Amino acid sequence: AQTVTQSQPEMSVQEAETVTLSCTYDTSESDYYLFWYKQPPSRQMILVIRQEAYKQQNATENRFSVNFQKAAKSFSLKISDSQLGDAAMYFCAYRRPAGGGADGLTFGKGTHLIIQP
Amino acid sequence: NAGVTQTPKFQVLKTGQSMTLQCAQDMNHEYMSWYRQDPGMGLRLIHYSVGAGITDQGEVPNGYNVSRSTTEDFPLRLLSAAPSQTSVYFCASTRQGRRSPLHFGNGTRLTVT
Numbered sequence: 001a002q003t004v005t006q007s008q009p010e011m012s013v014q015e016a017e018t019v020t021l022s023c024t025y026d027t028s029e030s031d032y033y034l035f036w037y038k039q040p041p042s043r044q045m046i047l048v049i050r051q052e053a054y055k056q057q058n059a060t061e062n063r064f065s066v067n068f069q070k071a072a073k074s075f076s077l078k079i080s081d082s083q084l085g086d087a088a089m090y091f092c093a094y095r096r097p098a099g100g101g102a103d104g105l106t107f108g109k110g111t112h113l114i115i116q117p
Numbered sequence: 118n119a120g121v122t123q124t125p126k127f128q129v130l131k132t133g134q135s136m137t138l139q140c141a142q143d144m145n146h147e148y149m150s151w152y153r154q155d156p157g158m159g160l161r162l163i164h165y166s167v168g169a170g171i172t173d174q175g176e177v178p179n180g181y182n183v184s185r186s187t188t189e190d191f192p193l194r195l196l197s198a199a200p201s202q203t204s205v206y207f208c209a210s211t212r213q214g215r216r217s218p219l220h221f222g223n224g225t226r227l228t229v230t
Contacts, residue, residue: 009157035218045207045221052216091159104150104175104209105219107159 002027004094006108013082014116020067021077021111023092030054033095034068034075035105040088048090051075079113087115119143123208123222130198130229138193138225140208146220147213149191153177153204154224160207166191167213198229 003026013019025034036048051059051068058066063080079086089112093105124139142149150165162175166185180202182194191210195202205226209219 004159033216043205043224043226045209045219045224047218050216050218104148104152104162104165105160107152107161109157109159 002094002096002106004092004106004108006092006111008111010112010114012114012116015082015084017082018078018080019082019113021090021113023075023077023108025073025075025092025094027073027094029096035093035095036064036066036077037091037093038088039091049077082115084115084117087113089113121208121210121220121222123225125225126223128225128227130195130227132198132200132229134198136195136198138206140191140193140222141189142210142220143189144210144220145188146210147188149185149208149210150175150219151181151183151191151193152207152209154207155204163193200229203227203229
């Protein structure tokens with residue numbers, strides 16, 4: 001079974017600075033998708049960014065970017081120019097290849113990001 | 118466009134009671150699923166469905182039942198609530214295909230006393 005590991009239960013960063021959240025995963029598949037979701041105190045799950053495993057180029061969405069290292073099975077999230085509204089739990093997730101079973105996501109345990117004003 | 122709608126938002130049950138968490142989506146998504154979120158555990162898949170009439174178990178299915186009679190609705194039933202089922206429950210939907218992200222409802226906080 002696939003596993004997703006987020007080794008940082010909590011991270012803290014000063015407003016306007018850059019922070020990187022770590023994520024590693026374990027899979028024997030070569031084609032899959034990876035996601036970062038944000039969960040603010042409102043409890044809503046918000047998609048931040050996604051990466052296709054067969055694409056070499058790292059995904060970016062405004063201030064959010066990933067460092068995808070397929071051989072190392074690493075998928076870190078970089079948040080630039082951190083803002084108070086970025087404070088939330090961040091979950092890394094792996095989506096299984098289609099077919100052969102559940103088509104859902106496997107989540108890491110999350111990283112609680114604190115933004116210091 | 119409502120997206121994924123979950124009801125209720127909060128619920129308190131006594132041990133042994135049964136209840137149904139409702140989930141509806143209006144995006145014509147084939148795939149729907151239920152997760153539970155517990156502190157320090159991330160989200161874990163309970164049950165999922167790839168289309169009307171088709172359901173299957175996820176990682177933590179015990180004590181839960183689901184059905185999918187229509188594309189839009191995917192209710193989760195707790196047959197006999199236990200304190201271990203105290204959790205936040207999320208319903209999600211997506212199109213088939215790995216590229217599509219999951220769209221989540223706003224969650225139901227369930228407490229079993």
